[in-house]
Amino acid sequence: MVKEDDFSLKQLVLLALLTAINVVVSRIFIIPMPLTHGNINLCDAIIYLVALLYGPVAGGIVGGLSGFLLDLLGGYGQFMLFSLVVHGLEGFFVGLVFRYWNLGNQIVKGVIAGVVGVFFMVAGYFVTNTVLYTFAAGLASLFTNTIQGVVSVVIAIVLLPSLQHLMARYG
Amino acid sequence: MSYLSLDDVSYSYDNKNNAVESVNLEFELGEAVAIIGQNGAGKTTTVKMMNGLIRPDKGRVLLDGKDTKGISVAQLSHHVGYVFQNPDEQIFQDSVEKEIAFSLKKQKLPQTEITTRVKDAARLCHLDNKLNEHPYNLPYSQRKFVTIAAIIAMNPEVMVFDEPTAGQDHNSIIRLNKIIKKLTSMHKLVITITHDMSFVVNNFKRVIVFAQAHKQKEGSPAEIFSDESLLRKSKLEPPVIGQLAKKLGFSNVLTVTDLLRVVN
Amino acid sequence: MSLIELQHINYRYPLTSDLTIKDLSLKVEPGEVLGVIGSNGSGKTTVCNIMRGFIPAFYKGELEGKVIFEDKPLDTSNLGRLAQKIGYAFQNPFTQITGVKYTVYDEIGYGLENLSVPREEANEKVEQVIKLLNLEKIRNQNPYDLSGGQKQMVALASVIVLDPELIILDEPTSQLDPSSTLAVYNIVKNLKKQGKTIIIVDHKVDLLAQVCDEIAVIQDGQLVVKGETHHVFSDEKVVAAGGQIPEVSAFYLKKYPKSKQVPVTVDEAYEMLKEAKA
Amino acid sequence: KSLYPSTKALIVLLLILLSMMSSKWQVQLCLIAVTMILALFSGTLVRLIKLFFESLALIVVFLFVLQVFFISYPDSHKIWWVIKFSQTGLNTAIMLASRIIAISLPIIWYFLVTSSDVIIQALDQTKLPKKAIFVLASTIQVVPQLMWQSNIINEAQQARGVETTGSLWQRIKTFIPMMGPLVLSSVEQNEEKVLTLQARGFSNPTPRTTLHHISKKKIDYLLDIILCLILVVFVIWGGKFL
Numbered sequence: 001m002v003k004e005d006d007f008s009l010k011q012l013v014l015l016a017l018l019t020a021i022n023v024v025v026s027r028i029f030i031i032p033m034p035l036t037h038g039n040i041n042l043c044d045a046i047i048y049l050v051a052l053l054y055g056p057v058a059g060g061i062v063g064g065l066s067g068f069l070l071d072l073l074g075g076y077g078q079f080m081l082f083s084l085v086v087h088g089l090e091g092f093f094v095g096l097v098f099r100y101w102n103l104g105n106q107i108v109k110g111v112i113a114g115v116v117g118v119f120f121m122v123a124g125y126f127v128t129n130t131v132l133y134t135f136a137a138g139l140a141s142l143f144t145n146t147i148q149g150v151v152s153v154v155i156a157i158v159l160l161p162s163l164q165h166l167m168a169r170y171g
Numbered sequence: 172m173s174y175l176s177l178d179d180v181s182y183s184y185d186n187k188n189n190a191v192e193s194v195n196l197e198f199e200l201g202e203a204v205a206i207i208g209q210n211g212a213g214k215t216t217t218v219k220m221m222n223g224l225i226r227p228d229k230g231r232v233l234l235d236g237k238d239t240k241g242i243s244v245a246q247l248s249h250h251v252g253y254v255f256q257n258p259d260e261q262i263f264q265d266s267v268e269k270e271i272a273f274s275l276k277k278q279k280l281p282q283t284e285i286t287t288r289v290k291d292a293a294r295l296c297h298l299d300n301k302l303n304e305h306p307y308n309l310p311y312s313q314r315k316f317v318t319i320a321a322i323i324a325m326n327p328e329v330m331v332f333d334e335p336t337a338g339q340d341h342n343s344i345i346r347l348n349k350i351i352k353k354l355t356s357m358h359k360l361v362i363t364i365t366h367d368m369s370f371v372v373n374n375f376k377r378v379i380v381f382a383q384a385h386k387q388k389e390g391s392p393a394e395i396f397s398d399e400s401l402l403r404k405s406k407l408e409p410p411v412i413g414q415l416a417k418k419l420g421f422s423n424v425l426t427v428t429d430l431l432r433v434v435n
Numbered sequence: 436m437s438l439i440e441l442q443h444i445n446y447r448y449p450l451t452s453d454l455t456i457k458d459l460s461l462k463v464e465p466g467e468v469l470g471v472i473g474s475n476g477s478g479k480t481t482v483c484n485i486m487r488g489f490i491p492a493f494y495k496g497e498l499e500g501k502v503i504f505e506d507k508p509l510d511t512s513n514l515g516r517l518a519q520k521i522g523y524a525f526q527n528p529f530t531q532i533t534g535v536k537y538t539v540y541d542e543i544g545y546g547l548e549n550l551s552v553p554r555e556e557a558n559e560k561v562e563q564v565i566k567l568l569n570l571e572k573i574r575n576q577n578p579y580d581l582s583g584g585q586k587q588m589v590a591l592a593s594v595i596v597l598d599p600e601l602i603i604l605d606e607p608t609s610q611l612d613p614s615s616t617l618a619v620y621n622i623v624k625n626l627k628k629q630g631k632t633i634i635i636v637d638h639k640v641d642l643l644a645q646v647c648d649e650i651a652v653i654q655d656g657q658l659v660v661k662g663e664t665h666h667v668f669s670d671e672k673v674v675a676a677g678g679q680i681p682e683v684s685a686f687y688l689k690k691y692p693k694s695k696q697v698p699v700t701v702d703e704a705y706e707m708l709k710e711a712k713a
Numbered sequence: 714k715s716l717y718p719s720t721k722a723l724i725v726l727l728l729i730l731l732s733m734m735s736s737k738w739q740v741q742l743c744l745i746a747v748t749m750i751l752a753l754f755s756g757t758l759v760r761l762i763k764l765f766f767e768s769l770a771l772i773v774v775f776l777f778v779l780q781v782f783f784i785s786y787p788d789s790h791k792i793w794w795v796i797k798f799s800q801t802g803l804n805t806a807i808m809l810a811s812r813i814i815a816i817s818l819p820i821i822w823y824f825l826v827t828s829s830d831v832i833i834q835a836l837d838q839t840k841l842p843k844k845a846i847f848v849l850a851s852t853i854q855v856v857p858q859l860m861w862q863s864n865i866i867n868e869a870q871q872a873r874g875v876e877t878t879g880s881l882w883q884r885i886k887t888f889i890p891m892m893g894p895l896v897l898s899s900v901e902q903n904e905e906k907v908l909t910l911q912a913r914g915f916s917n918p919t920p921r922t923t924l925h926h927i928s929k930k931k932i933d934y935l936l937d938i939i940l941c942l943i944l945v946v947f948v949i950w951g952g953k954f955l
Contacts, residue, residue, distance in 0.1 A: 009916060010493075010907050016534075016848045017899050017906075020855035025892060028863060065852060072824070073856075078729075078816040132816065133776070133809055165265075166900075210582060210612040224868050243878075244871035253872040259901060260862070261869040263893025273890075274873045307901055311526075312475045321873065338526065338609035340474045340638050341679035366612050369682060406614060411641050411682050414701045419708065427686045434690060489908055515917035523912040530905035533913060534858075535850040537830035544924040549914035551922050558924060579858050593913060 015061055022046040022066040044152035047091045048114055053167055056095030063091025086124030090117045110157045118149030172236050173197040175329055180230035182216055190216040192384045203351050203361045205371045208381035209406050214364045218331045222251040251329040252322035258314040268302040271321045292324035295350055312339050329360045336367040348374050368410040372425040380405050393423040437462040438632050444500035455481050456656040468627050470647035471636045474677035478656040479636045483605045487523045519550055522594035526606035528586035532578045542578045543592045564596040584615025604635045641681045644699035652678045669697045717933040718827050718835040723940045725819040732815040741811035748818040757825045764821050773810050780806035829853055837923055866894045
């Protein structure tokens with residue numbers, strides 16, 4: 001896991017802040033999606049962005065923690081612990097692929113990292129729904145979560161350059 | 172008929188205690204008015220009614236004779252500009268120029284019009300050589316001028332400043348002073364909430380005092396700061412020169428120039 | 436012997452071309468209350484950051500010159516440990532809530548926990564500070580639910596409770612209303628009585644002049660003048676440097692130009708005017 | 714209610730595990746009853762039920778209706794158009810609904826009887842790295858703070874002509890003006906926040922002390938042991954009963 005001095009205090013405060021921002025943004029901005037009878041929120045997009053910008057560990061922490069807190073605050077207590085793991089892995093692997101797998105230009109890398117992330121998220125919730133409910137519920141979640149994931153990857157890739165710009169300013 | 176009037180307005184945040192109770196106010200174009208009082212006295216709640224951010228539970232807000240009920244904040248913003256206390260709650264563009272131009276672009280004004288308006292507003296706020304800077308590279312006090320310029324560029328008839336003097340140094344306060352003079356000379360109505368009493372006596376002819384959700388009194392600085400019981404009730408202190416003048420036996424003297432005159 | 440001394444400090448922030456601080460030297464004696472004034476962007480906050488060791492330990496950039504604290508070069512290797520020696524409060528009340536504690540009481544005690552103060556002693560200290568700053572009413576509230584003025588008081592309390600030798604207050608009242616501002620200054624007066632060394636940056640010169648033994652004026656990263664309060668405000672250099680002087684001093688100077696000593700409070704002004712007439 | 718946080722967590726964990734291991738709705742009902750009793754004793758029953766209806770009831774009903782009337786099973790018979798009824802569906806639906814309720818109620822209950830400051834306090838006393846605790850604690854506290862700030866930003870942007878209500882497209886357009894200041898000012902304030910923590914001695918190397926201490930009582934330890942035993946028993950022989 002993380003060694004004590006792997007994270008400076010500055011990064012630590014930033015992680016907490018990013019997680020909080022993710023929770024707030026995901027709760028405020030909900031895009032109604034006609035196709036899925038549900039909503040798309042920006043939670044995954046922000047997890048991808050954090051992972052792309054700050055690497056696997058940050059992605060994992062922000063992902064896991066914000067998934068956990070969102071379910072807690074949203075009243076989906078039964079999902080809470082699963083989300084911690086699923087979104088945590090999602091963020092971690094997006095960061096890992098993007099940072100350490102040399103695949104050419106940033107967009108290609110971002111897309112591939114994103115696809116890996118979507119895979120973890122979709123598979124994770126398939127398992128979650130199967131365990132918690134039924135196999136059918138698991139299957140049903142595949143479709144909605146794939147849409148959620150793909151939209152998130154697109155949003156993340158679009159916003160990435162301007163945020164990299166911002167990050168260069170604040171370090 | 173005055174340009175902006177609050178007609179017996181009341182408002183409460185929690186349905187129990189009124190934050191503002193039965194307030195009547197009339198404003199004309201070309202005026203500069205200061206609103207003073209302790210935090211929690213109802214100042215901000217009152218001015219937020221002027222641009223519709225808060226809708227009165229009771230009473231009406233009339234702009235140019237028309238009830239503002241049912242007009243959205245965004246629409247009202249073309250007539251009533253509001254500068255929030257903390258500039259960081261509205262700045263998001265990556266240059267001062269874009270930040271000032273943001274609302275104008277939303278209105279789809281022609282580019283030449285936008286350019287002149289941005290330039291004029293920036294010049295008034297001493298930002299003309301900062302237009303290409305990132306707002307967050309500027310110190311806090313200058314970011315505040317960025318938000319002031321952004322509202323001035325929208326060219327509304329009424330401008331509300333919420334504590335523009337907080338955190339400002341001597342020169343910036345002089346600059347604010349000039350901005351307010353210029354705006355009133357352009358026949359604008361300027362309403363300012365402030366805690367700085369010497370700023371009040373040096374710049375405003377009309378002062379409104381709030382305490383405990385009520386408008387306590389309005390009048391000239393001299394009328395306000397000579398009313399001992401009012402000051403006690405609203406926990407206000409006259410500016411130091413006023414205190415000194417009183418000790419020396421002069422009433423209604425509030426500024427350095429006035430005191431010099433009477434002493435000599 | 437001085438408590439803290441800056442010797443020929445030059446400092447440049449990263450990615451900037453100009454020096455923010457230029458050859459600045461400054462001494463603060465133990466028990467002294469020093470007011471620092473100057474226009475925005477003149478480098479006041481930077482000077483405070485250097486004294487607290489935030490520069491160079493947190494903000495990088497090029498720092499030249501020496502900072503001597505208690506006769507030794509300031510040890511900036513661990514900023515946390517330094518908290519027992521130098522207290523620091525900021526301008527913005529909102530950033531000064533740590534966010535990890537749920538009551539004012541715990542927030543004030545957070546520093547003591549970090550500095551390994553034993554439980555009983557820590558609780559005693561927190562109680563004392565709560566009494567000193569009159570925070571009884573809000574002790575069980577969540578710090579985030581407080582007003583700006585109250586937050587600033589809690590921030591001050593959190594610094595005072597660590598009982599540091601030197602307290603640096605960087606524009607502690609700029610976002611506060613008049614009654615909260617007065618409360619902050621009353622605390623400073625109290626600390627002064629206890630013999631604390633305090634450095635305050637503020638634009639409210641009328642209040643600053645009442646508590647400060649000395650005033651330093653900074654312009655463009657340089658020390659323009661430093662001296663005894665009543666003398667400093669008679670110095671033309673202060674106004675020339677964009678510094679504000681107390682209104683009563685300004686009045687007195689206009690009435691009696693070329694005075695070497697000016698009043699800074701209403702009472703002083705009254706006395707001095709009476710004397711001058713007589 | 715006055716139990717130690719981790720003991721309460723253990724109760725919740727046990728209830729959830731049992732619910733997941735079991736495939737009988739009767740067992741689920743028992744578990745729900747147990748939670749209700751717990752809530753009754755801690756004086757939170759009314760709020761528990763209220764919260765349940767606010768958050769979960771709709772989903773439960775939705776799933777129930779979906780299972781019973783829409784999903785095809787071998788024994789489905791058509792009622793009208795796509796609506797059909799099946800006994801298997803009904804059984805599955807009862808099972809599913811009771812399980813969701815059985816899992817989520819204990820969790821809601823836990824957060825009703827355990828305030829987050831107590832959880833943080835308990836974590837503080839463990840040997841977990843203080844940085845991890847810091848991230849968790851500060852995130853939980855900052856969320857409402859940011860929510861509040863986003864309201865002010867909303868007002869500030871309306872005041873410069875941004876329409877924040879209306880059509881979907883209208884609201885998407887407000888995204889940048891809303892999020893920009895929120896992110897920028899938070900990041901901007903980040904440095905000062907870090908320095909504040911330093912000024913409170915955060916990175917002091919000596920071990921932390923704590924102002925308060927909440928201790929495990931005998932009953933906590935006792936319950937811990939009993940709960941673990943129950944768990945072990947069910948894991949080994951549970952299959953037969955569940």
